[in-house]
Amino acid sequence: MRKSVFGIAGILLVLLCITLLLSLGAGSVMIPLDVVWQQVITGFTGENAQVSRILFDIRLPRSLFAAMAGASLGLTGLLMQTISQNDLADPYILGVSSGAGAGAVICIVTGLSTMLLGYGVYIGAFVGAALATASVLLLSGRNDNPLRLVLMGIGVSAIFSALTMFAIYAAKDEAQVRSAMFWLLGSLTGIQWKVVPVMMISLVFLMLFCWLYRHELDIMLLGSEEARSLGMSYQRLQRMSVIMASVSAAVVTSIAGVIGFVGLIVPHMARRIGRPDHASMLWVTVLLGALVMVVADALARSLFRPEELPIGILTSFLGAPVFLWIIWRQYAR
C-alpha cells in the first residue's frame, strides 16, 4: 500500500527532537532531564552557570554536529548506492575514507597537524579525500559503467590504506600512533561550535542537490542505456553525484574520522519504512540518519562513564547486527 511520507517524516522529526533533548543530559556528568529542559527554555542561562557551560559549549554543538553528520552520512550512502546501483555501497566506497585517513595520519605523524592554525588534520584529511576522489574520476574517464567505478574506488582505496599503514609504521613516537589510531576510529570528542557551520553548509548543499535531482536519480537506477533513451545525460549526473557525495563524505570524515555503517544501514532502513523513490527517501534518510547518530553518540559517551567510546566502534557494533538482520530479511526468498 501507498505510505504517507509526511506521516513517517513527522514521527521521525518528533523522535529526533526528543532524542536530541535526552542526549544533552548524557555524558561523563549526567544531567537530569528537568535541569536540561529548564536550561533549554531559558536559552542556557539557567541558575547553575557550570551546567549551562557544559550544555551549551560542549554538548549542544556536539549533539547538533552528530545529528547533521548522521543525516549527511545517510544521504551520502543513499547517493553512493544509487550511483553504483549496489545495495552494499556506503559513503566510503569510492575511497573517500582511505584518502581522508591517509591525509590525516600523514599530518599527525609528520607534525603538520600542529601547524595551519590547528586545522592541519582537517585540511590534511580533506586534501587526501579530494585526491582519492579525483583519482577515481580520472581513472574511470569517459566510461560510465557503475561497476567499473566501484572497482576503481576499491583499487584507489587500497593504495591510500597502504599509505596510511606505512605512515603509522613510520611514526616516531607512541603518542602519534595513538592519536592516529584514535582519528581512524572515528570520534566526536572535542567537536566545537567552530565546525558546526561547515557541517551545516555541507548538509544543506547535499540535500538541495538530492532534492533538485530527485527524479533524475530515480531514472539513474534504470542504468545508463534506459536513462539515455529517456533523454537523460547519465554520465553528467553520475559525475555530479560522485563529486557531491564525495565532498559531503569528506567533510564529515575530515572532522570526525571514519564512522562506519551509518551510511550503509540508514538507506536500507529508510527503504523499509518509507517509499523507495528519491523524493521520499531524501527526508526519511536525513531524519533517520540524524536520529541514529544522536543515539549512538549519546551511548558512546555514557556507556562507560567517565571514559568515552569512539563512536566508530559503537556504530559498527550496533550497525553490523542490524545490517545482518536486514540482509537476512531481504534475501529470505
Next chain:
Amino acid sequence: MHDKDMLLETRKLSFNIGGKNVLCEVSAHFFENQITAIIGPNGSGKSTLLSFLTRKRVVGETSGTDGEVLFRGKPLSDMSSQSFARLAAVLPQFHHTILDFYVEDIVLMGRFPFKEKFQDYTAEDREKVRIAMEKAGVSHLALRKAGGLSGGELQRVMIARTLAQDTDLLFLDEPTNHLDVKHKLALMHLLRGCDKTVVAVLHDLSLVAQYTDYVVAMKDGKVYATGKTEEVLKPDILKEIFEVPFLRFEQAGKIYLNY
C-alpha cells in the same frame, strides 16, 4: 513504389565488431503510421539494427560504423537525446527492474523526457500514466512493487511505461516476450489501433502476418528481403531465411503461417 511517407531510413549501414560484420550495408525504410516488423533468425542483427534506429549506437560515434541513419531525411545524430526521447519511445529487450519501486512510479518514468528541469511531474503526466496503464492492462498493479511481479506482468508494466511516453514513434524489441496468448493479441491489437509509427523486432511470424504492414527480413547482418508483409512472408523466402519449410494459407484476407 510506396504510397506512404518515409519517416526513418538506413542507407548502407554497416557495423563491424572485432572483424565480424554484424550489419552489412543495411538499407531499410520505415513508413509513417505503419507497423514494420524486423524479423530474422537469432544473431541476424535485428536488435543491432534497432540500436542504430534508437540512437543507442550512432554512426560515426560508435567505432566500426559506416553508412547513414536518417530521420525525415536528416541525420538522426543531429538530434539531441532529449528531443529524440520526446519523439520516440523504446521498449528494450532486456530491461533493468528496480525491484522495490512501485509500478505506478516506474510507469511515471516514461514521462521524464517531457518534464521541465527541477520540476515535478504534472497532473497531465499522471493522467497519461493512468491511460497508459489502462491500455497495457496493468492498472490493478499500480500499488504493487515491481519485485513481486511475474515476467509477463513486468513486461506489460514496461509496455505501459513506453506508452506513457505518448510518442508518435515506438520501437519495441520483442514486445511479446513473456506474454501469454491473450496479452500478445491484446498488445498487437492495441498497436494496430493506435495510429503510430511502430518498429518492432518480432519472433512470432503469425503475429507478423496478421498485424504488420511492412517487414524487414534479416539474415547474417544483411537485409534478405523487405517490403509489404504479404510480399515478404512467402514460404520460399522464409525457408531461405529460417532454414525450415513453411506452409502458408489465406482465409478471409488473413495470412496464416505454419512450420
